Each structure stands twice: as structure tokens, then as C-alpha cells.
Amino acid sequence: MLITAACLGVLAATAACGGGAAPTLPTDQAGPAGQAPASSAEPEAVTADPPMAFDTSKGVALPSTALQANMGGSVTSKFMTLRDRTGYIIAPESLSAVDVLTGREKFTTKIEGPAADPNAHKGPFVEQSGPRPPLVTGKLAVGAVPLRMPEQGTTPGYLALAVIAVNPETGAKAWQTNTKIADDQYGISGDRSVTHVVAVTDKAVVASFAQSEGNLTVALDPATGKQLWERKDYDAGSLNGDVVVGVDSNVAENSSMVQATALDLATGQQKWVGAAKSSAVEILPADPAMVVLKANEYSSGHAFLKFLDPATGAEKFSVEGTRNLGPDSYGDCLYDEQSVLACTDSGVLTAYDAKAGTKLWSLPDQAANRVAPGGLTVAWHGALYGYTNGRQPIVLDAKTGKDLSTEVGFVPDWVSKYAAAGVDKDGSPKAYPVKK
Secondary structure (H helix, E strand, C coil): CCCCCCCCCCCCCCCCCCCCCCCCHHHHHHCCCCCCCCCCCCCCCCCCCCCEEECCCHCCCCCCEEEEECCCCCCEEEEEEECEEEEECCCCCEEEEEECCCCCCEEEEEEECCCCCCCCCCCCCCCEEEEEEEEEEEEEEEEEEEEEEEEECCCCCCEEEEEEEEECCCCCEEEEEEEEEEEECCCCCCCCCEEEEEECCCCCCCEEEECHHHEEEECCCCCCCCEEEEEECEEEEEEEEEEEEECCCCCCCCCEEEEEEECCCCCEEEEEEEEEEEEEEEECCCCCCCCEEEECCCCCCCCCCCCCCCCCCEEEEEECCCCCCCCCCCCCECCCCCEEEEEEEEEEEEEEEECCCCCEEEEEEECCCCCCCEEEEEECCCEEEECCCCCEEEEEEEECEEEEEEECCCCCCCEEEEEEEEEECCCEEEEEEEEE
């Protein structure tokens, strides 16, 4: 049975989540939202970009709300974004930040309104739904969650998409915008929904709500939170320059079909349609120079990985997958946030140039007596992190596929130049500082 990686950790990090006690801090070191911590003392930190090994003797317990994991110790849902040494966590009621090298809470900012999915981070079963990790820039940290707004007299209650933006250093709330998704009289709820922020720019903040009953995407002014445009039956997936690309389920030809539709970031005006006549489409994180998606043909069910021109939607490169069951039939892909997209399909790991859409390398390689890794968990700055078939941690060079390190220490699910984070052997979220 799948269970959540649950122990009653708290964001203030006054108790560890299974793996030993976290340091107890004076109360004035964890300032409220809008205030910087009173203490500016920071421990010395080793940095590497990308890191090759982590110090597992100096693990720091993280809030249990950072992730969900199954009994096998694999992370199934992430609610945290790691930026340098700060982990930003979105929960049904708040957006918070923690220093992953000390476990010290930096801030917790409350989301106003009743949570529509209060158990998104907990419960006996692991779900793929819930809020996705916040999107963080130098100016804003932005998260999205569903709210269930109560009825007011004869005015029915309704489901809303709440988008909250805060100062990434202090947690001071810049704004919160609640966009009505649907009235509540038909029982539509936020349970098992997915909420996520796709873009945070000087022009717009774009966020989406996705559920089997319907999707909604909104674009908001980054300074005020005022709505710029919205589109129903649309789940935004990537930002490519000034073009937002998402999964569009409003297909006139057949209500069972979906397609990729590109919209203008500032106005929401439709620009082009791609992957038409598909039964499933998933937009992948990749280089802004190319729209990358997985699509299943409606007629055949065959799965494809496609690279599209963001300006026109023209197909630049395509490869057919070997599995043909379900919307995830192509496989899993990770972007290294530089230039490489690595995809695993039926035991074959293939790396693509994310800017050009061309193949770089693949494993297994019989001529070189090399096999594919057992799995990949995260890609970052030219490195692919995962584990061998013997479950040993490993780092590969994203551009060449060569082994970079077999002394990683553990298998991370987040990586930065300061630290890595993932699940400890006891199933608890934990961070480890960079060793080299």
C-alpha cells in the first residue's frame, strides 16, 4: 500500500522528522512573514555547480510537507522548490520557506481562505494530485492552491484558484488573487486537482487549475495580482518567450480529443495549435527555444515525443515511443535547466539537445559495455542524478552520458549548488550539504 512520507514535522524545525533532532533555535530567529530573521549568522557552506557528492553525516530534517513518498522510499509528489539554500514549500494553507542547511524557518505566509484540498500533503494514500512546487524568481515566490469559498446567504459557495505572491526573502505578501472556477451547487470540489504556476515574468504571472471536471488558466499582473485574462478548458504547461503553451481540451472536432494551444502571454490571444487530434498531451519543462511535449495519437494510441517551434508550432523533431498504453506511455523526461532533455522510455535513456531537438546519446550502449541507470530522479546544470540497477547513487554527464560520480552519497530529488534534498532511509524529507 502506498502511504505518505508522514511524521508530524513542523515548519519551525523544532522537531526532526524521524532522523534525529533538529537544532532548537531561539524564537527570535524565525521571524513572522514580512520580517527578516533577527540573526544573520550563516554557517560556512561548500558549493559546487553541479555538485558531485553530498555529506550524509550532516543531514538536516525538512518539513514533512515538502514531499510525499511511498513505502519504497521514492518521492511521488513534490511540494518544494529548492533555490540555492532555501526551500520554498506550498501547502494548502500557506507558502513557507526554510533554510535547508540549518532547518531554520525563514517565513510562513498564510493563504487567506478555506482550503479546498486540505489533505493534499497527507493521508493514508499517495496521490499524484495537489499543488505543484512554487515558482521563484529574484522578485517573487508564487504558489497556487484551490480554495472552497463558503456560501453567503442565498449566494452559493464556489471553488476558486488562489494565487499567492510573496517577497522571496521576507515572505511579505505582495498580493493574493482568487479566481472563481465553478459554483459549488453541483458538488465540484478541489479534491484531486492539480494547481501550478507556469510563469512569473515582468509581464504576467500565469497559473492553472486542472481536474477531471475542467481546467482553468489565469494570467495576472505581477505587481498587483489583477487579472489580465483567463481561459477555460486550458491547462498551461510552459512559457517560451512571450508564448504560453498548454493542453487545450476545448476541441470542436471531438470532445474526447486534446491539443497543444499557444497563447500570447500578455493578451491570451491564440497564436497556433499543435499536436492536433491527440488523446493525451503533456507539456514538458525544457529550453524556451523549443516547445517539447508528449502526445498520444487519437486514432492509433501511439505515443510521441515532439519538439515544436514556439513561434509557429511547426514540428522540428519527433520520436515514437515503444509503449502504447495511457497518457504517460512515452516515458519520463527531465530537463537539466541548461541545454539537455533526458528521457527514459522502456529502459532506454536518451538525451536530446533541448534547443535544437536533436539526439545526443543513449544508453544502454552494448559496444561500450554500458547499461542504462536504474532510474533518474533529478537533472541540474549539466548533470543527471539517479541510481544504478543495484540502487547505488550515480551522476551522469547530461551532454555525453558518461559517469561523473559514483560517490554521491544518496539519491537526491532536488539539487542546488549548496545542497540536495530527498527522502532519508526512514522515509522522511532531509537535506544534505554539498561535499564536493
